Amino acid sequence: MSFEEHLEVQEAGGFSIVRFRNSIIEVGNRAEDAFEALRRFVSTFSCMKIAIDVSADPYLPSSVLGLLVRLHTQEGVEVHLVNAPAEVVEIIHITRLDRMLHLNDIEIGAWSSSGSDSEASSTVGLGGYFVECPSCEAEHRIDKHDLGIRMTCAECQAKHTVSAEMLHNATHVYAKCPRCEQEVRIPHEDLKTVLSCEHCDATIEIRTVV
Ligand SMILES: [Zn+2]
Numbered sequence: 563m564s565f566e567e568h569l570e571v572q573e574a575g576g577f578s579i580v581r582f583r584n585s586i587i588e589v590g591n592r593a594e595d596a597f598e599a600l601r602r603f604v605s606t607f608s609c610m611k612i613a614i615d616v617s618a619d620p621y622l623p624s625s626v627l628g629l630l631v632r633l634h635t636q637e638g639v640e641v642h643l644v645n646a647p648a649e650v651v652e653i654i655h656i657t658r659l660d661r662m663l664h665l666n667d668i669e670i671g672a673w674s675s676s677g678s679d680s681e682a683s684s685t686v687g688l689g690g691y692f693v694e695c696p697s698c699e700a701e702h703r704i705d706k707h708d709l710g711i712r713m714t715c716a717e718c719q720a721k722h723t724v725s726a727e728m729l730h731n732a733t734h735v736y737a738k739c740p741r742c743e744q745e746v747r748i749p750h751e752d753l754k755t756v757l758s759c760e761h762c763d764a765t766i767e768i769r770t771v772v
């Protein structure tokens with residue numbers, strides 16, 4: 563079984579988000595399959611964090627909450643729920659599941675069914691982001707796995723949590739050129755654009771999910 567049967571993946575401005583294909587009731591009834599799909603997704607992309615769009619459903623069955631918690635406790639994955647409706651946010655606070663599940667808001671474009679768009683010649687995985695400190699606008703280099711961590715600004719000492727919104731608003735992104743192994747820095751909007759490495763002229767395309 564591949565995860566695609568259960569999950570849709572979207573790149574939302576340099577950031578990948580998954581969503582269940584089936585209705586949340588169905589996901590709840592087949593929680594074991596959904597859990598396995600999430601586990602496969604996480605291991606395929608070796609990500610330690612997963613962002614799941616739950617905006618479509620006014621509530622999450624306890625079996626779904628259970629599988630998300632298991633993903634965290636059993637697999638060590640940091641689970642971020644994206645655009646959860648107010649009712650879901652409330653339940654997560656009341657049940658104190660916010661100690662295990664993170665809540666994020668992020669603007670997501672229309673979901674396009676992620677057909678297997680074949681990769682260009684040299685598709686390169688994203689290394690991370692350059693974001694501005696929300697307090698002083700100093701630039702910070704953020705690893706792609708740093709979603710949810712607390713960071714202290716070296717310039718103004720303000721403490722911030724790296725949120726999905728912050729990554730979404732990153733000014734630049736970086737990746738390692740597969741040919742010369744130097745770091746390539748490009749404007750965020752140039753993700754998924756064919757460009758040449760500034761160090762060696764290799765033709766590359768930087769993507770969040772490779
Ligand atoms: Zn700062």
Ligand SMILES: [Zn+2]
Nearest residue numbers: 739742759762
């Ligand atoms: Zn290069």
